[in-house]
Amino acid sequence: xxxxxxxxxxxxxxxxxxxxxxxxxxxxxxxxxxxxxxxxxxxxxxxxxxxxxxxxxxxxxxxxxxxxxxxxxxxxxxxxxxxxxxxxxxxxxxxxxxxxxxxxxxxxxxxxxxxxxxxxxxxxxxxxxxxxxxxxxxxxxxxxxxxxxxxxxxxxxxxxxxxxxxxxxxxxxxxxxxxxxxxxxxxxxxxxxxxxxxxxxxxxxxxxxxxxx
Amino acid sequence: xxxxxxxxxxxxxxxxxxxxxxxxxxxxxxxxxxxxxxxxxxxxxxxxxxxxxxxxxxxxxxxxxxxxxxxxxxxxxxxxxxxxxxxxxxxxxxxxxxxxxxxxxxxxxxxxxxxxxxxxxxxxxxxxxxxxxxxxxxxxxxxxxxxxxxxxxxxxxxxxxxxxxxxxxxxxxxxxxxxxxxxxxxxxxxxxxxxxxxxxxxxxxxxxxxxxxxxxxxxxxxxxxxxxxxxxxxxxxxxxxxxxxxxxxxxxxx
Numbered sequence: 064x065x066x067x068x069x070x071x072x073x074x075x076x077x078x079x080x081x082x083x084x085x086x087x088x089x090x091x092x093x094x095x096x097x098x099x100x101x102x103x104x105x106x107x108x109x110x111x112x113x114x115x116x117x118x119x120x121x122x123x124x125x126x127x128x129x130x131x132x133x134x135x136x137x138x139x140x141x142x143x144x145x146x147x148x149x150x151x152x153x154x155x156x157x158x159x160x161x162x163x164x165x166x167x168x169x170x171x172x173x174x175x176x177x178x179x180x181x182x183x184x185x186x187x188x189x190x191x192x193x194x195x196x197x198x199x200x201x202x203x204x205x206x207x208x209x210x211x212x213x214x215x216x217x218x219x220x221x222x223x224x225x226x227x228x229x230x231x232x233x234x235x236x237x238x239x240x241x242x243x244x245x246x247x248x249x250x251x252x253x254x255x256x257x258x259x260x261x262x263x264x265x266x267x268x269x270x271x272x273x274x275x276x
Numbered sequence: 277x278x279x280x281x282x283x284x285x286x287x288x289x290x291x292x293x294x295x296x297x298x299x300x301x302x303x304x305x306x307x308x309x310x311x312x313x314x315x316x317x318x319x320x321x322x323x324x325x326x327x328x329x330x331x332x333x334x335x336x337x338x339x340x341x342x343x344x345x346x347x348x349x350x351x352x353x354x355x356x357x358x359x360x361x362x363x364x365x366x367x368x369x370x371x372x373x374x375x376x377x378x379x380x381x382x383x384x385x386x387x388x389x390x391x392x393x394x395x396x397x398x399x400x401x402x403x404x405x406x407x408x409x410x411x412x413x414x415x416x417x418x419x420x421x422x423x424x425x426x427x428x429x430x431x432x433x434x435x436x437x438x439x440x441x442x443x444x445x446x447x448x449x450x451x452x453x454x455x456x457x458x459x460x461x462x463x464x465x466x467x468x469x470x471x472x473x474x475x476x477x478x479x480x481x482x483x484x485x486x487x488x489x490x491x492x493x494x495x496x497x498x499x500x501x502x503x504x505x506x507x508x509x510x511x512x513x514x515x516x517x518x519x520x521x522x523x524x525x526x527x528x529x530x
Binding site for chain 1: 292293295296297303308309310311312313315316319320322323324326327330331334337338339341345348349352353371372373375376379380399401402403404405408409466470
């Protein structure tokens with residue numbers, strides 16, 4: 064096994080210095096110094112095979128492997144893994160919760176919208192019913208007014224007609240009297256005879272009867 | 277020792293010299309050398325970095341994650357998804373282990389890409405480290421299978437529906453393939469990391485040696501570096517998903 068206690072001092076120095084650029088510089092200086100100080104192959108085993116097959120280096124490596132891995136396993140199982148698992152679980156729970164809340168709110172919103180639409184439809188149908196009723200009422204009123212008006216008009220026409228008929232009758236009556244008079248006078252002037260009232264009346268009636276028919 | 281090692285044979289430094297360990301603190305327990313080496317340093321650094329990152333980034337527990345928290349959550353969910361898809365809900369108790377394994381190897385591989393010369397060390401380029409991890413997975417998975425299925429576990433070595441006279445041929449093959457799992461698992465990671473870093477070292481040496489003409493290997497080196505980062509991530513993924521598949525076999529026996 065080829066080791067050198069001197070290097071440990073350098074390594075300690077590095078540990079305190081940290082693995083920075085400064086550390087690298089110290090390393091290289093240290094290495095050079097170690098070369099100069101110890102010379103080649105001082106106290107080492109003869110060179111040749113792989114350094115990894117140097118059995119004398121096995122116990123220390125197995126020992127430190129067990130120590131370091133045990134340490135890591137202890138940190139891992141006692142602290143790191145439970146902590147990460149907890150955080151991930153919390154996050155998962157939070158996400159599930161949020162999704163559930165979102166779902167609930169969404170269904171609520173949908174319900175509100177449905178209610179709103181229902182109310183809107185109701186209002187619309189009610190309005191339409193009112194419009195129809197108003198229309199019907201207006202139409203009925205109009206029909207009633209029209210009917211009344213027609214009746215009034217018919218009455219007026221009838222009175223007017225009776226008045227006209229009466230006036231025509233009167234006119235005819237006076238026309239007959241005028242015609243009888245004219246006939247008497249004309250007969251007297253033509254033949255010098257004054258016909259009797261009855262015969263004149265009959266004659267006029269006979270003639271005017273044709274005319275009236 | 278790092279600096280002294282370069283056995284400059286004909287001016288060409290050994291490309292595997294980078295895999296030598298450096299002692300940081302020498303530790304000797306009853307004659308057993310347990311020195312804190314560069315490899316150990318990066319193993320500890322990986323563990324601490326991963327642990328600190330995952331714990332600190334989640335500190336805010338933000339509902340809407342910050343960038344760092346997002347990274348931690350993404351890596352968590354990546355491995356959680358892998359375990360869920362490949363093992364199923366029964367894999368849950370093993371999730372911390374698999375997550376640790378992935379992060380540990382991933383960060384270890386990526387640490388190897390730090391440009392700190394001899395002070396960068398890729399502990400996953402050590403066969404003993406990858407083999408120890410693979411053996412831990414292998415033994416663990418076998419124990420889980422034995423505990424869950426008892427002696428029924430051994431039917432795993434004889435595929436259901438195969439004609440019985442094939443047993444003498446099939447059972448040894450199945451046992452051999454089962455036993456070779458830790459070997460292939462460890463060698464795959466180790467060889468990938470070692471080969472990649474050796475290649476980079478070789479091309480890096482060319483850049484230095486060729487002077488002005490070193491521009492050509494330099495371009496290759498740039499591409500290789502990108503490729504190595506990909507391999508670092510990919511091999512961590514491969515190691516982890518194979519662990520998941522072995523675990524699934526143990527829990528469900530094919």
